Amino acid sequence: MSNTAEIKVDGKCYELPLVEGSEKEKAIDIGKFRAQSGIITLDYGFKNTGSTQSAITFLDGEKGILRYRGYSIEQLAEHSSFLEVAYLLIFGELPSKEEFESFKDEITHHTLIHEDFHTILEGFPSAAHPMGVLSSLVTAMTAFYPKSMDPNRSWDEVRLSIIRILAKLPTLAAFSYKNKIGHPVMYPNNKLDYCSNFLHMMFGLPSQDFEANPVVTDALDKLLILHADHEQNCSASTVRIVGSSQASLYASISAGINALWGPLHGGANQAVIEMLENIKADGGNVEKWMDKAKDKDDPFRLMGFGHRVYKNFDPRARIIKKAADDVLAALGVNDPVLDIAKGLEEVALRDDYFVERKLYPNVDFYSGIIYRALGIPTEMFTVMFAMGRLPGWIAQWREMRENKEPIGRPRQVYVGKTERDYVPMGNR
Numbered sequence: 001m002s003n004t005a006e007i008k009v010d011g012k013c014y015e016l017p018l019v020e021g022s023e024k025e026k027a028i029d030i031g032k033f034r035a036q037s038g039i040i041t042l043d044y045g046f047k048n049t050g051s052t053q054s055a056i057t058f059l060d061g062e063k064g065i066l067r068y069r070g071y072s073i074e075q076l077a078e079h080s081s082f083l084e085v086a087y088l089l090i091f092g093e094l095p096s097k098e099e100f101e102s103f104k105d106e107i108t109h110h111t112l113i114h115e116d117f118h119t120i121l122e123g124f125p126s127a128a129h130p131m132g133v134l135s136s137l138v139t140a141m142t143a144f145y146p147k148s149m150d151p152n153r154s155w156d157e158v159r160l161s162i163i164r165i166l167a168k169l170p171t172l173a174a175f176s177y178k179n180k181i182g183h184p185v186m187y188p189n190n191k192l193d194y195c196s197n198f199l200h201m202m203f204g205l206p207s208q209d210f211e212a213n214p215v216v217t218d219a220l221d222k223l224l225i226l227h228a229d230h231e232q233n234c235s236a237s238t239v240r241i242v243g244s245s246q247a248s249l250y251a252s253i254s255a256g257i258n259a260l261w262g263p264l265h266g267g268a269n270q271a272v273i274e275m276l277e278n279i280k281a282d283g284g285n286v287e288k289w290m291d292k293a294k295d296k297d298d299p300f301r302l303m304g305f306g307h308r309v310y311k312n313f314d315p316r317a318r319i320i321k322k323a324a325d326d327v328l329a330a331l332g333v334n335d336p337v338l339d340i341a342k343g344l345e346e347v348a349l350r351d352d353y354f355v356e357r358k359l360y361p362n363v364d365f366y367s368g369i370i371y372r373a374l375g376i377p378t379e380m381f382t383v384m385f386a387m388g389r390l391p392g393w394i395a396q397w398r399e400m401r402e403n404k405e406p407i408g409r410p411r412q413v414y415v416g417k418t419e420r421d422y423v424p425m426g427n428r
């Protein structure tokens with residue numbers, strides 16, 4: 001195979017290097033093309049353009065493959081834990097037992113947040129969306145940890161910033177929930193594991209001991225694993241481009257939280273449940289809503305369906321769908337929206353519109369059904385996605401920093417007015 005590609009423009013041929021990754025993916029490196037030709041490439045939404053070479057996550061949209069640092073999500077979801085996967089994504093290898101125990105101990109002993117966060121929390125109206133609160137609180141971490149503002153400090157100090165955000169995000173999320181519902185916050189309990197501690201902070205009450213249901217903690221841990229990274233998705237790309245200006249880790253993560261909030265991205269898990277509730281309230285007529293989803297004049301989209309990369313199935317959706325059945329059965333929950341979701345999937349999988357466009361359930365289609373069964377409020381669903389995605393964002397930010405990648409600054413093709421002279425207001 002040649003290691004170059006040729007682009008011919010106005011009879012002139014430009015030779016460009018070909019890059020091949022460890023999974024034999026190929027890319028044309030256009031880094032020098034503009035300098036040689038004065039021409040740029042254009043690709044709305046970067047649908048066909050790579051922004052980097054990354055060693056973190058590999059996915060194959062045709063085969064439904066997703067691997068973190070070479071390990072399949074099927075194996076990690078079955079045998080690993082979220083904290084172990086976080087270590088794998090951020091440091092590149094699975095930890096030894098000693099490394100993991102030390103990492104877990106560090107996380108456990110950084111879960112508290114400064115008491116002054118309560119002043120910030122109390123400033124939010126109770127109607128504030130948890131994602132807006134969370135991104136604000138993560139940015140506020142720069143105020144409490146001013147050394148975190150400089151990403152060029154020693155690795156030990158950057159590592160401490162990483163440990164702090166991993167440890168404190170669940171606390172920030174749970175405290176904001178308690179503040180929203182007017183309940184007293186539940187402080188982290190160092191005797192509990194990551195998921196149990198989060199559930200304790202979310203649903204515990206001062207007047208009673210909290211006993212986490214292992215079915216719930218296992219399901220939550222699995223969901224966090226399945227959300228942990230997804231290569232150059234919208235929010236990870238946001239984290240990388242904000243971090244490329246040498247903004248702090250916390251500023252970059254806060255930007256990622258805001259990108260994830262959108263209903264076309266992580267906000268879809270909340271939109272799916274709201275959609276399913278609407279369909280249920282409308283009598284459960286699945287065919288009617290499928291027709292709306294196919295109608296170009298109707299803004300309604302089937303939330304939780306379709307994906308930029310997966311064109312056969314989202315491997316995470318398969319695992320989550322099975323987990324939804326298992327968790328609801330184990331908890332004795334009979335949620336009618338699960339049946340509506342399955343009905344939509346069945347109809348879509350044999351509908352030409354969806355089959356031709358390769359639209360299948362994505363990670364967000366079934367996850368909300370489990371979150372709801374776990375007692376997580378709908379407005380917190382995307383916060384759960386952010387908690388899961390945090391180690392991925394950190395890994396992506398770290399890779400961009402350590403590869404010394406340049407500040408992200410795309411080009412454009414100008415289509416506005418050509419040069420014209422100013423006309424004084426009285427003469428217009």
Ligand code: SDX
Nearest residue numbers: 230233264265266268293301302303304305306307308357
């Ligand atoms: C996530 O990138 C990632 O990796 C993201 C993510 C991650 O882990 O980080 O996987 C998480 O964001 C999952 C996606 C969650 N979003 C949704 O469920 C929202 C509904 N889905 C869509 O809006 C859409 O499918 C996207 C945003 C997910 C993908 O959009 P694309 O790749 O830009 O595709 P498109 O919008 O150009 O759609 C192609 C065609 C269009 O029809 P035509 O113009 O060709 O006739 O498919 C249609 C679209 O109208 N289409 C849908 C549809 N999704 C696409 N029609 C109805 N319902 C849908 N859900």
